[in-house]
Amino acid sequence: MLDSILQQHEEISTILLKNNQYERIAQINANTLKTVVAFLKLFKEATNDLESDNSTPSASLPLPWSVKLIEHCQAAMLEPLLSGVADVCASRLEELMGTSNTSALPLHMMYRIATLLTPKMRMLRMLPPDEKDDVVKGAKEIIQKMQFHLGPATAEDEPPPAKKQSTTDRFADWEDDASVASVTVPKPIDDEMAEYLSSRLSDNPDPDSVLQWWKFNKERFPALSKLSRFIFSIPASSAPSERAFSVCGRILEERRTGLGPQSISNILFLHSNIAK
Structure with a gap:
């Protein structure tokens, strides 16, 4: 205005x-x-x-935007006309992005982890070193808590395959057990995180597409890829959901009360994607 x-x-x-x-x-x-x-x-x-509702995950945006806006406000404090409002804005932004355990909105640590899981921003250069370490630690804690580090199956989960009959057992002590060889031992979380932070983006197709990057690297970083699917499902704001409810309100009107849930879902899907 x-x-x-x-x-x-x-x-x-x-x-x-x-x-x-x-x-x-x-x-x-x-x-x-x-x-x-x-x-x-x-x-x-x-x-x-x-507030965009495009197909690109938005969970990684709050951290870089908040830091950029705080720096913008700090620079505006030098302007007498803006010093008061800029100070209030900067303080409010720092409060909103707080990640302490006593914070009213601890979910904001999730946004920091989302930025960590964005390959091009994984070094978290917008944060001091100690805060970056806290984000890495927070990611590892979520992996442990939600057991993302566990493989799909272990030797105890499935019975070993039947042992083949050998023509001779004279060297049995030196032969590998087929059941043991088939078990994939997951990498320690620390090793997986260290390898991710030191990986070369040029070795992967389309590093600009976060979801494609993690799909391509799901075997290399199994625990982190599971964490990324969990984290990137969190939107940066409720605006896309509110727009969806608004559209749904125009679909379900007095003359269209007989639509089933699946039909409504299909219409919303078409509306969101055809419009783009």
Whole structure:
């Protein structure tokens, strides 16, 4: 709204001046308006990015955007006109992205882990070293808690295959047991995390597509790939869900109350994908 007024400020002033109504806009200083709009522009870009409902996972966006906005506010504090509001915005952002156990919204650690699991941002250069270590530790704790590090089956879960008859058992002590050889021993979480952090992105197709990257590397990083499927299902905001409910409200009206759940789901799917 402010940007719209700024873009048309001169034209509006001219019209009001001709109609002897200039007092309606006289209190709006164009330079002040320009400063405020420039400050808010980055917040608008962040809002559009975080509320997008495209196919790209958005869980990795809150951390880099919050850090970028905090830096933006800290720079704006040098401007006398903006110092007060910029200070409040920076403090609020730091509070919202808090990851302490006493935080009212501990889910925000999930957003940090999502950034860690985004290959191109996995080094978390926007955070101090100690906070980066906390994120890596948090990822390992979730893997342990949800048992993502466990393989699909172990030697105790399935009976060993029948042993083949050998033509001679003179060297039996030196032969490998087929049942033992077939068991895949998962890598320790620390080793898997260290290998991920040191991996070369150029060795993988399409590193820009996070989901494709983890699909391609699910055998190499089994525990982390399971964690990524869990983490990236979390949206950055509730806006896409709210839009879906709004569309659903227009579909289920008085004359269309007989639609079944699957039909509604199909219509919502088509609406979300065809529109793009």
